Amino acid sequence: MADTAVSRPSAGSFVVPFRRWTGVGLPTLALLVMLAIIFWIRPAAMSYFGFTLLFKLAIPLVFAALAQMLVVMLGDIDLANGAFVGLITCVSAVYLADQPLVAIAIYLLLIASYAGVGLLIHTRQLPSIVVTLGLSFIWLGLAVMVLPAPGGQAPAWLSAFVGWRPPLLPLPLWLAAAAALAAHLVVSRSSIGAVLRGAGANPRAVERSGWSVLAIRVCVYAASGFLAILAGLLLTGLTTSGDANIAPAYTLLGVGAVILGGGAFTGGIVSPVGTVIGAMTLALAGSLLSFLQVPSTWQIGSQGFILFLVLAGRVLLGEKPS
């Protein structure tokens, strides 16, 4: 009997690991190539201390990118992510050291407002791109109100934490690995993760199976807000001060990391491990360019070029378009 299903050769056994590999593998490859170039130019960088320096600034971006990834997973986009991280640095630098309870209350309020944004977007069926566009003005405005000019002081414990030297690996690598593992377990492996990704791809089907997509969206937005707060805290610790305009680039770099890591805007298709590595790749690209002594006027352009180069790899390896 030559029925469809029977006669078709099962392509799965080969295709699946291959496609999984390109999601995580490409940014990994890019990361390794960049590291190799850096170490070749300056072998001294190949040390505990060198790694710490190279990846120090990647860590806040990793968390911001994961926050963005959760929103992209639902088929939305958060254009206010960078402004929000800036706001967190301001709040942390002003309140966290002296009035920690006020700071925590503000964080909780901000998580609640992220959830509220999810609620608004879902119930009014608004395009997330416009709502978060408006939000970026609000976060920036609030940040300027909290801290009109860059300054403030990060609490000592926060600066101490980001300066901590754990055994075996430098702190940035521990943090990146922990973030990647935790997000992978929740989003890609757990049974609730399947429902979340399903809600991003086919909300109607998930709704029909008796789940509340509204509740899912509210929770995922709140989680995204939480991760963005972590990003802001780490950034405050690194810079030891607050600045409303410190992180506008995080929005688009975060989106870039999600896509670089194998995610797609269609909803439901994201890879936490890929996103983390994508964020580290993009952050490292900046360091690489200064190591290569690319003139500062060409650095940002080269970053765009590297983005193209890595993404072009997907086409060459024949991955389906996202």
Place this chain on the structure above:
Amino acid sequence: MNKVLEPARPPSQAHCAAHPLVGMRGVGKSYGPVRALEAVDFDLASNEIVGLVGHNGAGKSTLMNILAGVVQRTDGDFMLEGTPVARWSAAEAHRHGIRCVFQELSLCANLSPAENTRIVHRGLRGLGWKKRAGALITAALDRIFPGHGIDPHLVVSNLSIAERQMVEIARAYTSTNEPIRCVILDEPTSALGHTATEQLLAHIRRAASDGIASILITHRLNEILAVCNRAVVMVDGGIVAVRSTKGLSRSELVELTGHVEAPRDRQKKDRSTPGRPIVDHRTELAQDKVVLAAPGEIVGFAGLDGHGQRERLRDIYKTMKGGQTPVAYVAGDRGTEGVFGLWSIADNLTIRSLKTLRRGGLISDEASRTLASTWAKKLQVKAPSIDTPILSLSGGNQQKVLFARALASDAAVVFLDDPMRGVDVGTKQEVYRLIRSEAEKGRCFVWYTTELEELTNCDRIYVFREGRAVVELADEAIETGRILEASFGGGNG
């Protein structure tokens, strides 16, 4: 591993006889002033198979959506085993063992069959849930579609449409800690091949003897006559007849839906001079026939679903698009490949002909309206005016607009991509007549269809198997037996 797969115990016979599994009294649904469902009475016993028949827009889907808890009824009473139910939702329905296979595929394409199974079963969680879900769906697939060859951990977007449909059907028959008592199947076979369809029908019968009732909605009336105990006929939002299928004939059933089936009138065309072909398409594959079609000819693509007919049709269209011969394409998947949902009938109808509607560089409103109303009338599109939004039409009428778009254009060759899927009998007959009369005027049609009886409208057909056009049949040779034989590779294949 089989422990979880046992179907829930059927309720005792005595209990059943006293109360039907589902009882609806005067259930209706209104959307504002629009009445989608009149007050209907509907019963279902726990070991019964009921066939639901009617045109598009007759209210079948509304009735079933109410039963599945997706749509809330606006009036009437709903009883489950004699107990009145006030609040009803998708989650409630699922908890009480009512499952639904919806007409449009409702799997999440980014997840695997195992993960899709998890979405409907809250019990599948904790360590090792993926393995359990995989075993659950594989067992259901093995039971219903033996030899399916589907990997439960492969992402659904890599599966063919037929395979996705199988997964969706199998998923409805999986059970963890919740019972299954009734499965609603809305056009389940339209995407399935011949073998899979037979397997499904056999399974529905088996399930009924195990106490799982089924409600089958299909336009393929033979399937209803073959497996159902009762046929329920709906017209214009109400139930007009409930008949036992014993001794019921196909034409009686068609008549009940308000249509008289036209006898197959295969006119002898005088095709002494077939003319020079305007379609001449060959591929690199060995033993793949050259597809030829001349003006005035209706050429059909037959074979089991998914054997390369659609791909070849699209290939030919893409090669010819923008070339010397003007071509048009009527898509079968209306929702995603056919209609422009924001537009009116007129806008949808004229989009293929814009260039001819220009007066002095800009599109003339008057010329567009004339074209649109002429063709809307010719195809008897049922709508208040040509400015009616296309999405407010029934599926059959939307399909007519798509036909009108192609026929109103300058196309010499019209490609039909299984356009009659899910269209009611009356509309079909009207369109067949139109296709034949257009062919007589010299248009050429290349027609891919999954419905065997449609092929009798063709002058010549190519039968496809495993991605190739392997057999060519003409005129009297076009006949069900020979098509099936060629599809399965028997005889001279």
Place this chain on the structure above:
Amino acid sequence: MTTRRLPLPAPWTYGFLFALAMWIATTAYAGIGSAGATLSSAIVFGAFSVVVGTGQMFVIASGPGNIDLSIPSVLTLSAYVSMTAMGGRDDLVLVGLLAALAVGAAAGALNFLAITLLRLPPIIATLAWSFIFQSFAFNFGGEATLKPPSLLSQFAVWRVAGIQVMPLAVILVTVAAAVALRRSVWGRQLLAVGQSEPAAAFAGIPVKRVRLTAYVLCSTMAGLAAFLLAGFTGGAALNMGDAYLLESIAVVVLGGTSIAGGQANAVGIWGAALFFNLMATMLNTFGIEVGVRLVLTGVLIILVVAVVPRGRTG
């Protein structure tokens, strides 16, 4: 979709209504004497937003996910190239205009090539190009501001019988865009592609060509805005495009164009642009501090999208 048929004004008129409210509020606060000046300055500044917004509208209308984030850097780069080409000479003004438009057109084509050849989401493709264009602008102009020829500066503020010519010219651009959307073959095809790409392909529409045109037009409009803006503000400067990243998107959406594609409104962009500029003036006049002003701007954007009825959801 829910079609509530309440007698509400069409979505694209909301920008105008809000703008009117802002104008009245400002006038009430600052006195009637300032009303004319407030409006005319809003019209002039609004005209620049309208030019970039109209381009962005074509791209957004071409389908879900289509958006051009390279507008600010294309604008800056075009301005530098154009100012360099003219070198401050009045007789080369036309050359400068052509240079600005050419840079824009080339940038649009490059954006689209990256989207199709590398199969990238438009957000990513236009973002990566914007980095590259920005580097080019850095190297072209450095930190210096290049001065425009005096003829161009005069045109930017030229008045005939008290009416400014430049905004009038932009109104003509809007009219042309509106007619193109309704009555030209390309405009209809663009909206069809925006609603459903596969359906458009099967209706015989050259999808790629239609989209390419949208991207090229968008960047060309950015080039045109660069030329006019440089004339108005006294030259090309590195940060001259920054404000237009978010604003170009905001005016399109508030102007009644669906972010999901397939439906566009050119006239509404004027309402949204006036609303934006009058709001800024109003908050300025009230003497509100910058943080609060930003918050109010954000709240109003969200409020407008949340309140305005839409035919279809994004």
